Amino acid sequence: MSAAIQATIEFVKLYWAPLLCGVVIVAILPLIVGYIVLVERKLMADMQARLGPMRVGPHGLLQPIADALKLLIKEDIIPDNADKLVFWLAPVLSVGAALLSLAGLAIGPAFQIAQDINIGILFVVGISALGIFGIVLGGWASNSHYSLMGALRSSAQLVSYETAAGMALVSALLFTGTLNIKSIVEAQSKEGIWYVMLAPVAFFTYLVASIAETNRAPFDLPEAESELVAGYMTEFSGFRWSLYFLAEYTNMIVVASVATTLFLGGWLRPFSHVPWLNFLDFVPTLLMVAVGAYCIVRVPKQPVRVQQMFMMAVAGLCFVVGLVLAVPVLVPIAKPFYAGIHGGFWFIFKVSLYIYFFMWLRFTIPRYRFDQLMRLGWHFLIPLSIINVLLVGVALIAGSYFNLHGWGLLLVTTPAAVIALVAALLILAAEKEHDERQQPNTASDFYAG
Amino acid sequence: MLDKVLFYFFAAIAVASAALMVTRRNVVHGAIFLITALLAIAGIFLQLRAEFLFIVQIILYVGGIMVLFVFVIMLVNLDVALQQIQFARKKWVALLVALALAGQVGLMVWSSGKMPGQGLPVLTAAAAEHLPPNSETVAHSLFESYLLPFEIASVLLLVAMIGAVVMAKKRT
Numbered sequence: 001m002s003a004a005i006q007a008t009i010e011f012v013k014l015y016w017a018p019l020l021c022g023v024v025i026v027a028i029l030p031l032i033v034g035y036i037v038l039v040e041r042k043l044m045a046d047m048q049a050r051l052g053p054m055r056v057g058p059h060g061l062l063q064p065i066a067d068a069l070k071l072l073i074k075e076d077i078i079p080d081n082a083d084k085l086v087f088w089l090a091p092v093l094s095v096g097a098a099l100l101s102l103a104g105l106a107i108g109p110a111f112q113i114a115q116d117i118n119i120g121i122l123f124v125v126g127i128s129a130l131g132i133f134g135i136v137l138g139g140w141a142s143n144s145h146y147s148l149m150g151a152l153r154s155s156a157q158l159v160s161y162e163t164a165a166g167m168a169l170v171s172a173l174l175f176t177g178t179l180n181i182k183s184i185v186e187a188q189s190k191e192g193i194w195y196v197m198l199a200p201v202a203f204f205t206y207l208v209a210s211i212a213e214t215n216r217a218p219f220d221l222p223e224a225e226s227e228l229v230a231g232y233m234t235e236f237s238g239f240r241w242s243l244y245f246l247a248e249y250t251n252m253i254v255v256a257s258v259a260t261t262l263f264l265g266g267w268l269r270p271f272s273h274v275p276w277l278n279f280l281d282f283v284p285t286l287l288m289v290a291v292g293a294y295c296i297v298r299v300p301k302q303p304v305r306v307q308q309m310f311m312m313a314v315a316g317l318c319f320v321v322g323l324v325l326a327v328p329v330l331v332p333i334a335k336p337f338y339a340g341i342h343g344g345f346w347f348i349f350k351v352s353l354y355i356y357f358f359m360w361l362r363f364t365i366p367r368y369r370f371d372q373l374m375r376l377g378w379h380f381l382i383p384l385s386i387i388n389v390l391l392v393g394v395a396l397i398a399g400s401y402f403n404l405h406g407w408g409l410l411l412v413t414t415p416a417a418v419i420a421l422v423a424a425l426l427i428l429a430a431e432k433e434h435d436e437r438q439q440p441n442t443a444s445d446f447y448a449g
Numbered sequence: 450m451l452d453k454v455l456f457y458f459f460a461a462i463a464v465a466s467a468a469l470m471v472t473r474r475n476v477v478h479g480a481i482f483l484i485t486a487l488l489a490i491a492g493i494f495l496q497l498r499a500e501f502l503f504i505v506q507i508i509l510y511v512g513g514i515m516v517l518f519v520f521v522i523m524l525v526n527l528d529v530a531l532q533q534i535q536f537a538r539k540k541w542v543a544l545l546v547a548l549a550l551a552g553q554v555g556l557m558v559w560s561s562g563k564m565p566g567q568g569l570p571v572l573t574a575a576a577a578e579h580l581p582p583n584s585e586t587v588a589h590s591l592f593e594s595y596l597l598p599f600e601i602a603s604v605l606l607l608v609a610m611i612g613a614v615v616m617a618k619k620r621t
Contacts, residue, residue, distance in 0.1 A: 083475075083477070086477065086478070086481070089481075117500065118500055118501075118582050118583060118584060119500050119501055119503075119504045119583075119584060122504045122508065123504055125508075126504045126507045126508040126512060127507065129508065129512040130507070130511060130512060132512075132516055133484065133515075133516070133519070136516070136519050136520070136523065137477070137481070137519070139523075140477060140519075140523055141477075148523060151523065152520070152523055152524075155516055155519070155520045155523075156520070158516075159513075159516055159517070159520070162512075179584060
């Protein structure tokens, strides 16, 4: 009898729990993406000395829901000469690839949909790369020149930057010796140092390449509004358009999670192996309490009673989350939940910071021209990442020769990073000189418009 | 049981989309069906617990080569291409090749039944947990047992790459 129960539990754990998690994620993700967009608009407004969305809810907090409703009930327009089937398929492909790649990610040690796949990081990267078909086929099926141009640009961009990103991943993976996401984070925990310190050049390369891969400013050439209307999305409207949008922001989450896992220590607290820094465990609680207190302070400023109540509710939510985060640290019985809860917090926190950085860049750096983008990719990032892989390998061999571990590895990896950077800059300078000597003025090319 | 269902599911998709790939007149549709076929084969790899081959199939063939295919197709004017003859109708050559292939496959299947250990290797089903990790196994055989062939292949690819660069340079 108990064996049967055991088998049932095993079956549920194996098949139904991941399925449930998947459904929950797919259901919540549009909401999360909506709020990322709200944060982005607020940040943009802040950097441009405006207020941003303010009307729907206090400080525009309900704006994403209004936007989602608007997108859902908009008329669905398919161009007459479009390839109907491919037009239908393309956004689905894009969003499907992005959502599927989420399955491999580990949000904290306890929460991962596809548990412990051996090829973890490759799965995430490989599947999310399939989203490009959505862009290319969507651009082609629209039967419009702007769309096609946007699709061509995007595929050229993604193919070029994927190489640099892959090489950056390789140089970080040299330290771990495994592809399994959990083992990668555990390796960082064992070394007591995050790989962003050991492989700064790889992190930089991945950062730039990931911006290019998610088609975000300053590399948002595929949808450059001033040149191509909206690139591959020109002919898409309403729900289909929002699917592309969802895919784009999900991809942001995916690249941010990959960078967090591989370079920023995944779900580890900063300095998780230094006992006298254990007070950092209270940081999550304090952060939540601070946000809640700010909400309460702002309550009297809200014009309408409903908005005041909403603000109170947000504050209450923050306090509850803070309490949940405080319990595993304070109550000894709840200790087993510490890793899961705080791991989840730190992971989400790091991912948010990464995405926040993306937004900063978007409003700080002007858009690149297409030939500049290609030059940056092929003449700088790819040589840099290849040299970096070589030098990181050499540094690792030197490290094992001198028997260095943890922070000691910095002794060999820092010179390697410096040499890689200098070499790549020299290559870039040489290329530039060579180009200038040959043809002084050939800045434009086919895709440049 | 589940394994068999998965295998026949992926195999059916692979065969059907391969057939559709050849018969579509629209090149982009053909490319889409080729992608589906490749993905289905990746699924079969996964069903065989070859997770490394699965992801390599997806990253290299679907994410790499097919993107380049589609990229080139975008540059072709499809309306013009549709007017042109798309099939080289060399019936006898095709028949010969098809017969040769069928003979090979048939021989393999026949011999696997006759002589155990020869022809198609028929493995007894092992529990998935007891299989060695795939990527490590591939790495060991590539960089230890078959290092020389691997290096030769790398040099060949390098030569092809340099050749492509040189040929592209010449025209400008």
